[in-house]
Amino acid sequence: xxxxxxxxxxxxxxxxxxxxxxxxxxxxxxxxxxxEITRHNPRGVLIDISAVSIIDSFMGRIFSNIARMAHxxxxxxxxxxxxxxxxxxxxxxxxxxxxxxxxLNVEKGMKLLVNxxxxxxxxxxxx
Amino acid sequence: MLPATxxxxxxxxxxxxxxxxIMLLVALIRQxxxxxxxxxxxxxxxxxxxxxxxxxxxNYADQGQVIIDQLTRGKQRGVRLTxxxxxxxxxxxxxxxxxxxxxxxxxxxxxxGTKRLMDEFHIASVVGQGTTITIAKWTND
Numbered sequence: 656x657x658x659x660x661x662x663x664x665x666x667x668x669x670x671x672x673x674x675x676x677x678x679x680x681x682x683x684x685x686x687x688x689x690x691e692i693t694r695h696n697p698r699g700v701l702i703d704i705s706a707v708s709i710i711d712s713f714m715g716r717i718f719s720n721i722a723r724m725a726h727x728x729x730x731x732x733x734x735x736x737x738x739x740x741x742x743x744x745x746x747x748x749x750x751x752x753x754x755x756x757x758x759l760n761v762e763k764g765m766k767l768l769v770n771x772x773x774x775x776x777x778x779x780x781x782x
Numbered sequence: 783m784l785p786a787t788x789x790x791x792x793x794x795x796x797x798x799x800x801x802x803x804i805m806l807l808v809a810l811i812r813q814x815x816x817x818x819x820x821x822x823x824x825x826x827x828x829x830x831x832x833x834x835x836x837x838x839x840x841n842y843a844d845q846g847q848v849i850i851d852q853l854t855r856g857k858q859r860g861v862r863l864t865x866x867x868x869x870x871x872x873x874x875x876x877x878x879x880x881x882x883x884x885x886x887x888x889x890x891x892x893x894x895g896t897k898r899l900m901d902e903f904h905i906a907s908v909v910g911q912g913t914t915i916t917i918a919k920w921t922n923d
Contacts, residue, residue: 675808678801678837708826709808711833712892740826748830748895749881 659684661691667768668695668730671703681717688721692728699768700725703761705736715750722754731771732756735764786856793852799845804836811850811863818852818859819921827899828861828919834896835865835915843869843912853918860920862902871909879905 657680662669668691676684692700702721704710710718722732735758737745745752758764792814796807808829815825832848839846846867853860872878881894897903902918 675805677805709830709833711830711837712895713833713837738826740823743823744826744830744899747827747898748834749898750895 658687661688663691663695663697666698666772667765668692668697668700669703670700671706673706675707675709676714676717678713681714685717685721685724689724689728692725692730697730698772699731699733701761701764701768702732702734703736703764704734704741705738705760708738708741710737710741710745710750712748712750715745715752718755719751719753722756726754731768733758733764733767735759735761786858788853788855790862791852791854794850796848796850797845798836798839798848801837801840804833804840807836807848808832811861814850814852815861815919818861820861820919821921824919824921828863828917831896831899831917832863834892835863835917838892839865839867839869839913843867846912853920855920857923858920860901860918862916862918864914864916866912866914868912871911871913872905872907873909875905875907 659670659672659680668688670684670688688700702718718734725732733756737757756767758767794810794814796810798804798807811832812825812829815828820828836848846865846869849864849866851862853862879893879897893905896917900917901920902916904916905913907913
């Protein structure tokens with residue numbers, strides 16, 4: 656079966672979605688990613704969707720689920736590289752993408768994750 | 783001047799019975815949309831609407847067919863899609879068109895959201911017989 660690769664990069668997991676997701680592939684990604692988070696205990700997850708040309712309400716729900724599950728497992732999620740046409744379509748469709756943080760590109764997304772997790776650690780060490 | 787009449791210049795029918803069919807259908811519709819000259823943004827809106835409606839069809843009716851028509855109307859060109867199934871039908875269409883209403887698996891954004899993406903949206907349904915949804919997107923000139 657086709658599979659979206661999940662790469663471990665230091666303290667982060669990197670997912671680059673290179674194809675448009677159909678239902679089973681999207682659900683498999685959700686499941687595999689949660690397993691990898693449990694296995695590697697990363698500080699953050701970066702999902703690159705620059706090759707994704709459709710996000711409908713099903714796909715939107717998958718991204719929301721991933722972000723919320725990752726958050727429960729103590730990892731922050733950032734979705735990066737959304738195509739402009741996809742962003743416009745999402746807004747008109749009325750999709751909220753609850754709990755999903757976004758950044759313009761991989762570099763900015765990585766910065767966001769590093770800052771975010773640093774802040775969390777400082778907050779914890781000050782307790 | 784008489785209003786321009788709508789003519790069908792090409793037509794194709796696709797059967798949908800599996801989640802994987804959505805991707806093939808979407809690729810086909812993008813090709814038709816590109817042929818009539820829809821902008822990249824309008825192509826994205828059309829295929830997102832397609833994905834939304836096809837998923838509904840599979841969820842509620844297991845299978846159905848999609849008719850793809852290329853249209854002309856005066857100087858305008860367009861794509862019209864007809865999603866037809868023999869599923870359970872929708873008892874209260876007005877309610878199904880409300881934001882946030884869902885009888886099943888979705889977020890309840892499907893139908894009203896899809897309507898916002900399209901230039902034309904028409905729904906007809908008979909309980910116990912099925913649902914037919916027709917959408918269209920036109921070029922600007």
